[in-house]
Amino acid sequence: MLAAMPESAPSPLSAGGTSPRDGGDACPGTLRLHRADDGALARVRIPGGVLSADRADALLAVAGRFGDGELHLTSRGNVQLRGLDAECGGGPAELLGAAGLLPSAAHERARNIVASPLAGLDGSPPVGDWLSELDSLVCGSASAAALSGRFLFALDSGRGDVDALGADVTLIAEGGDCLLRVGAADEVFRLPSADGPRAALLAAELFLRAARDSGAWRVKDLPDDVRTALVGTVGATAGPVVHRPRPRTAKAPAPGPVTAPDSSPPATTTVTVTAISVGVPLGRLAPAQWRLLTETARRYGNELRLTPWRGIVIPGPFGPPGPSTQPAQSAQSGQSAQSTQSGRTAEALDALAAAGLITGPDSPWTGVGACIGHPGCAKSLSDVRAEAGAAVGPVGRLPVYWSGCERRCGHPHGEWIDVVVTPEGHRISHVRGEHRDPRTVVRNDPAALASAVSGARA
Numbered sequence: 306m307l308a309a310m311p312e313s314a315p316s317p318l319s320a321g322g323t324s325p326r327d328g329g330d331a332c333p334g335t336l337r338l339h340r341a342d343d344g345a346l347a348r349v350r351i352p353g354g355v356l357s358a359d360r361a362d363a364l365l366a367v368a369g370r371f372g373d374g375e376l377h378l379t380s381r382g383n384v385q386l387r388g389l390d391a392e393c394g395g396g397p398a399e400l401l402g403a404a405g406l407l408p409s410a411a412h413e414r415a416r417n418i419v420a421s422p423l424a425g426l427d428g429s430p431p432v433g434d435w436l437s438e439l440d441s442l443v444c445g446s447a448s449a450a451a452l453s454g455r456f457l458f459a460l461d462s463g464r465g466d467v468d469a470l471g472a473d474v475t476l477i478a479e480g481g482d483c484l485l486r487v488g489a490a491d492e493v494f495r496l497p498s499a500d501g502p503r504a505a506l507l508a509a510e511l512f513l514r515a516a517r518d519s520g521a522w523r524v525k526d527l528p529d530d531v532r533t534a535l536v537g538t539v540g541a542t543a544g545p546v547v548h549r550p551r552p553r554t555a556k557a558p559a560p561g562p563v564t565a566p567d568s569s570p571p572a573t574t575t576v577t578v579t580a581i582s583v584g585v586p587l588g589r590l591a592p593a594q595w596r597l598l599t600e601t602a603r604r605y606g607n608e609l610r611l612t613p614w615r616g617i618v619i620p621g622p623f624g625p626p627g628p629s630t631q632p633a634q635s636a637q638s639g640q641s642a643q644s645t646q647s648g649r650t651a652e653a654l655d656a657l658a659a660a661g662l663i664t665g666p667d668s669p670w671t672g673v674g675a676c677i678g679h680p681g682c683a684k685s686l687s688d689v690r691a692e693a694g695a696a697v698g699p700v701g702r703l704p705v706y707w708s709g710c711e712r713r714c715g716h717p718h719g720e721w722i723d724v725v726v727t728p729e730g731h732r733i734s735h736v737r738g739e740h741r742d743p744r745t746v747v748r749n750d751p752a753a754l755a756s757a758v759s760g761a762r763a
Contacts, residue, residue, distance in 0.1 A: 332453065332454025334348055335407060336407075344391070345391050350416040352417075352439075353432075353610070354419065355608065356609045356610075358602045358607050358609070366400060373387055375589060375591055377588055379615075380614075380717070381457065382611040383417075387681065408440075412450050415443055417456060417458060418439060419458070419459050419472065421464050423558050424460075431462070452513065456509065458473070458476075461476065463477060465552040466552075470718055473512065474505045474512075482495050483497070485508065487524060487539050488532060489551055491551070495545050504539075511539055512527075518531075519531065558612060560665055560671065562654070564578055564579065582616060583617055583664055584615070586673070587615070587675050587694075597657065601653055602619050616663075623653070669700060672703070672762070675692075676707070677709075678707070685709025685726070688709075689707040692731075701759065705722040708726065723736050731747045733747065733761055745757055
């Protein structure tokens with residue numbers, strides 16, 4: 306079991322002004338919808354990005370009955386349903402609740418948990434037990450209901466992938482222990498793995514107390530002295546301090562087969578396909594694509610893991626040999642089993658590629674992202690999704706993200722090419738964490754824009 310997002314835009318704090326909490330948390334959910342230009346929007350929290358096939362079916366049913374039928378992956382491994390009728394009332398929440406996707410109405414926007422999507426699949430330890438326990442603890446905590454929809458937990462298998470996403474509270478697997486990080490602090494606290502989820506919840510509850518005066522939504526929004534004191538308070542209840550700077554680059558699972566050493570006896574040096582990973586162009590899934598992904602999951606491990614990079618991992622197993630294998634072959638070496646496994650993997654990936662999903666690193670859509678843009682968002686100055694598609698070219702070294710306005714909703718983390726539409730034209734810059742290289746502006750020239758973006762990504 307297990308997966309999610311880069312850091313959200315800074316909270317709207319203003320010196321001497323009204324606390325943002327006085328105006329309420331504006332993040333949408335399934336009980337409070339956001340009114341967009343293309344209809345109402347619901348954001349369904351999927352802790353860890355983990356969905357069973359049946360729950361995936363329920364999401365598709367809600368999208369088809371109340372919305373435009375499509376499902377949009379977010380940069381926290383959640384799902385957004387768009388084009389909802391403003392008069393749909395509690396219908397979506399009722400169906401999602403019946404499917405187990407809304408276990409606590411009071412906590413539905415607080416269940417923001419990302420987890421390493423390849424945990425337990427690529428040789429790294431699983432984090433499913435952490436995920437189940439933390440979600441249960443959050444839903445059982447009266448104070449945790451006050452966490453904003455921006456607050457983020459991360460469960461990292463030790464790969465550093467979701468640790469790099471800038472969560473407010475992060476658990477990192479390390480041997481039989483775990484490391485607890487609060488915000489972006491370089492100091493983490495070592496404690497037994499079994500104590501991790503409860504320590505993570507306690508850190509979140511301590512944050513809420515620390516945020517009372519400032520009204521901060523997230524740890525990074527706290528005044529410096531308050532944030533330092535919070536880390537010290539958490540450390541006083543946790544274990545020894547370890548210096549572990551947060552990774553600067555969040556690495557997405559590569560599209561294609563996911564492999565791990567074969568641990569079955571006798572010991573061998575062979576690898577086995579444990580899952581398949583696919584990217585979703587611009588995070589947008591048509592009903593037929595979602596249905597194919599769900600049926601593929603049902604055929605193998607009965608699970609989908611939505612990633613913070615708008616992709617999906619489908620765990621296997623993709624072996625042992627299927628019914629078509631002849632008895633004589635099964636008596637031979639493991640070569641026939643490996644061949645059958647390879648055939649199953651190729652068959653699944655070929656079908657997903659034919660449906661328009663990214664199944665290999667050579668897809669021109671690899672690393673290309675965009676906000677919803679115009680006409681779905683009133684703040685967007687352009688249809689950036691169409692522009693991103695028109696500019697798709699050779700695979701770039703760096704990811705690129707197109708934003709219709711300065712808010713850059715859903716932008717990636719780490720190093721990337723930033724394309725923002727402004728009244729003066731498309732502004733292109735190279736982002737490295739907090740550093741931004743000098744910017745180039747391209748005005749009303751699609752060919753020049755495509756060339757400039759391709760050159761920046763090279």
